[in-house]
Amino acid sequence: MDRLDIKLWTLASKGHIVPDRSLLKTPDQIAAIKKSAALNTAVLDHVAAHIRAGMSTADIDRLVYDYTTEHGGIPAPLNYEGFPKSVCTSINNVICHGIPDEYEILQEGDIINVDVSTILDGYFSDASRMFAIGEISERSRRILRVTEECVELGLKAARPWGHLGDIAHAINSHAQANGYSVVEEIGGHGIGLEFHEEPFVSYVAPKGTEMVLVPGMMFTIEPMINEGSPDFYIDEDNGWTVYTIDDGLSAQIEYMVLITETGVEVLTK
Ligand code: MF3
Ligand code: CO
16 A cells, blocks of 8 residues: 555545546556547637538538548547447537537527547547537527536636535536526546546535545536526437427536646646
8 A cells, every 4th residue: 555545545434435546547648648638629629610600510520520530539429339420519409419410500599519529549538618600699698608607617626635526516506606507417527548437527416525536537527507407308319419308508518627736737628
């Protein structure tokens, strides 16, 4: 047992949830995952430079596939548990896991989440952004602004030896203060060596609960913020697309972060 094992064991003996050592990335792994994350950010920048009204979500899928593969990467969603495309595109009342489609055309006034995940040299990265298509309503602008504030407040609440619940509390309380709700059953995840690793990251957990944040942990901060009810249903035909139960708007922004000895580092956003 080294000093870290003793610290983790002591916390566990006091009832805290602590990560397995396998979830703590080594310096070599961190360096390799950062390369994957840099490509992931470049893919999102490429989408940002081209997204516009009149384009289909299948056009976004091609932008992602072509850019990623031309730079030596593989889009992580492609064939992941049967997902048929390279990126998730979730418009207006779609919460997440929208499947790009030739017949789905971006309209002026839409809000869309583009969720990009990349494998480079076997290492995984993941982030998503919201885009406003042309002029959008005040109602849409407000949910985009509050969602960004939620993620930034969550990031500020993250510190080594704090808890995942601190991040959740910061996010959920800001969403609620603005009259929004946070989806409970779908959350974030550890990432780096796999697409989805432990822990499951809740954005509704209370402060001081859930896993202790230990330097070397990597995970996503990706709350789904709904205008109305946090409840949802999944498309029966494709088995993926998640819709708000009440047709209200939903927005999501995803950062991938690393807990360091002194704070938190955003790897891709
Ligand atoms: N990128 C999503 C996430 O943040 C995962 C999508 S799984 C897929 O966890 F298969 F739909 F791509
Ligand atoms: Co994602």
